[in-house]
Amino acid sequence: MPSADRRLHPRRKPRQVRAELTRDRILTAAAHVFAEHGYAAGTTNRIAERARVSIGSLYQYFPNKDAILAELLVRHIDRGTWTQADELDLSPGSLEATARALVRDAIDNHRDDPQLLRIMIEEASFSQEVLDTIERHGEKRVGQVRDLLARHPDVHVRDLDTAAELIVTTVEMNTHMLMAGPRTIPVETFENELVAMVTRYLRGDQ
Amino acid sequence: MPSADRRLHPRRKPRQVRAELTRDRILTAAAHVFAEHGYAAGTTNRIAERARVSIGSLYQYFPNKDAILAELLVRHIDRGTWTQADELDLSPGSLEATARALVRDAIDNHRDDPQLLRIMIEEASFSQEVLDTIERHGEKRVGQVRDLLARHPDVHVRDLDTAAELIVTTVEMNTHMLMAGPRTIPVETFENELVAMVTRYLRGDQ
DNA sequence: CAAAGAGCTGAGCTATTGCTCACAATAGTG
DNA sequence: CACTATTGTGAGCAATAGCTCAGCTCTTTG
Numbered sequence: 001m002p003s004a005d006r007r008l009h010p011r012r013k014p015r016q017v018r019a020e021l022t023r024d025r026i027l028t029a030a031a032h033v034f035a036e037h038g039y040a041a042g043t044t045n046r047i048a049e050r051a052r053v054s055i056g057s058l059y060q061y062f063p064n065k066d067a068i069l070a071e072l073l074v075r076h077i078d079r080g081t082w083t084q085a086d087e088l089d090l091s092p093g094s095l096e097a098t099a100r101a102l103v104r105d106a107i108d109n110h111r112d113d114p115q116l117l118r119i120m121i122e123e124a125s126f127s128q129e130v131l132d133t134i135e136r137h138g139e140k141r142v143g144q145v146r147d148l149l150a151r152h153p154d155v156h157v158r159d160l161d162t163a164a165e166l167i168v169t170t171v172e173m174n175t176h177m178l179m180a181g182p183r184t185i186p187v188e189t190f191e192n193e194l195v196a197m198v199t200r201y202l203r204g205d206q
Numbered sequence: 207m208p209s210a211d212r213r214l215h216p217r218r219k220p221r222q223v224r225a226e227l228t229r230d231r232i233l234t235a236a237a238h239v240f241a242e243h244g245y246a247a248g249t250t251n252r253i254a255e256r257a258r259v260s261i262g263s264l265y266q267y268f269p270n271k272d273a274i275l276a277e278l279l280v281r282h283i284d285r286g287t288w289t290q291a292d293e294l295d296l297s298p299g300s301l302e303a304t305a306r307a308l309v310r311d312a313i314d315n316h317r318d319d320p321q322l323l324r325i326m327i328e329e330a331s332f333s334q335e336v337l338d339t340i341e342r343h344g345e346k347r348v349g350q351v352r353d354l355l356a357r358h359p360d361v362h363v364r365d366l367d368t369a370a371e372l373i374v375t376t377v378e379m380n381t382h383m384l385m386a387g388p389r390t391i392p393v394e395t396f397e398n399e400l401v402a403m404v405t406r407y408l409r410g411d412q
Numbered sequence: 413c414a415a416a417g418a419g420c421t422g423a424g425c426t427a428t429t430g431c432t433c434a435c436a437a438t439a440g441t442g
Numbered sequence: 443c444a445c446t447a448t449t450g451t452g453a454g455c456a457a458t459a460g461c462t463c464a465g466c467t468c469t470t471t472g
Contacts, residue, residue: 016439019449040246044430054451059431162391162399166380170403173379174372185368193368197376200410201403222469225419250460260421265461414472421466428459437450442443 014061023061025051027075030068035115039069070133073120077137088148095154099198102145102167103191106175114179142168149202156204167198220267229267231257233281236274241321245275276339279326283343294354301360305404308351308373309397312381320385327382348374355408362410373404 014020029051033042044065048055062068088098110117146164149155157163171194178190220226235257239248250271254261268274294304316323352370355361363369377400384396 016448056452057450065430159395162395165391166399166403169380169383170376174375177375185371189365189368193372197372197403197407200406222418262422263420
């Protein structure tokens with residue numbers, strides 16, 4: 001299992017529609033296989049088999065296994081989450097609504113394929129390039145939340161940076177746990193409590 | 207990589223001191239190797255090498271690779287954490303102290319070897335037997351917290367069970383994130399904010 | 413001290429993986 | 443249609459993993 005292969009870009013760019021289709025089939029299959037078997041046990045041969053594509057074709061578009069997961073991850077990140085946060089009500093008294101927006105965003109983000117996201121978050125040992133992408137994305141989110149908190153009149157916390165980091169992790173991870181495990185708590189209950197937690201923390205009236 | 211081997215118990219029980227020593231050496235080495243290379247790349251040969259023990263000896267005490275991580279995990283779980291929670295002050299006004307105890311507990315639990323714990327939490331694909339152990343441990347903790355909340359006069363939340371689950375996950379995961387990544391936030395600041403969050407949530411004064 | 417069993421060794425087996433490459437099939441172009 | 447570029451194939455290679463086993467060394471015991 002070669003771990004430090006830096007080449008993540010396809011060795012051949014698709015020029016015909018057929019090729020683009022094959023690429024997509026591979027990615028779709030990979031998503032299913034990774035979600036079902038995990039990253040380590042999700043072999044490239046299995047992916048090719050599931051995509052009804054020869055193993056050779058797979059390696060025409062992806063230089064190695066890591067690149068497949070990387071592409072999957074980048075696609076997931078780029079696919080417009082976080083669109084709601086810009087158009088938020090920042091007037092006094094709207095803190096709970098703001099918190100709810102954040103929580104909803106996280107929940108939506110996990111709905112598509114919680115298993116695959118689990119793999120991507122937990123199992124993968126990524127190359128530095130991909131790790132940087134994740135890191136940047138995380139910082140971006142924290143930054144956005146920080147700005148949001150800074151603008152909102154109802155927010156009273158000691159340190160904005162810490163608060164932002166804390167909130168992002170809390171919302172993300174709790175949602176993650178809820179969707180990953182056996183659904184023992186109804187989603188609405190969960191959402192309400194999580195929103196309550198974030199709201200009360202941010203409001204800060206002791 | 208056989209994944210569903212149910213036999214987790216050693217094939218030979220140590221009867222001489224020498225054997226017990228070897229076993230411990232293997233476990234210690236495994237902890238280091240897993241922490242350093244991750245689970246997948248932490249090969250049994252590497253573990254044996256680091257333990258200065260032949261690969262054959264390793265397989266006399268552990269039927270397979272999974273069993274090693276399993277033992278490591280069980281040991282970590284069994285090693286008395288959570289001792290503080292029983293002797294807590296439950297009088298009115300002590301809510302923050304209670305929350306702080308929970309947070310401190312989590313932080314202490316991560317101090318020994320955060321890397322190894324990271325592996326154990328994230329990377330391992332465990333057998334059902336080990337998963338059950340983890341599950342039971344998690345439920346136990348949530349149960350303890352639930353009882354704690356039920357007893358404390360200052361706690362005002364809608365649903366105790368959800369609150370308990372939420373708190374355990376939040377405290378655990380935030381701590382986990384803090385210790386795993388590059389220490390960007392000082393521990394005291396983190397502790398204070400996390401305590402504030404939990405306290406305000408539990409107090410529930412809207 | 414000698415027999416017996418516990419403990420230990422490591423070359424190497426089996427299985428599997430990520431991946432290559434020589435070739436075949438198909439699509440685009442004059 | 444002929445020719446080229448693009449796309450697709452899959453047997454099989456090299457590497458490496460987990461793990462076995464025949465036989466050695468060390469402890470214990472009488």
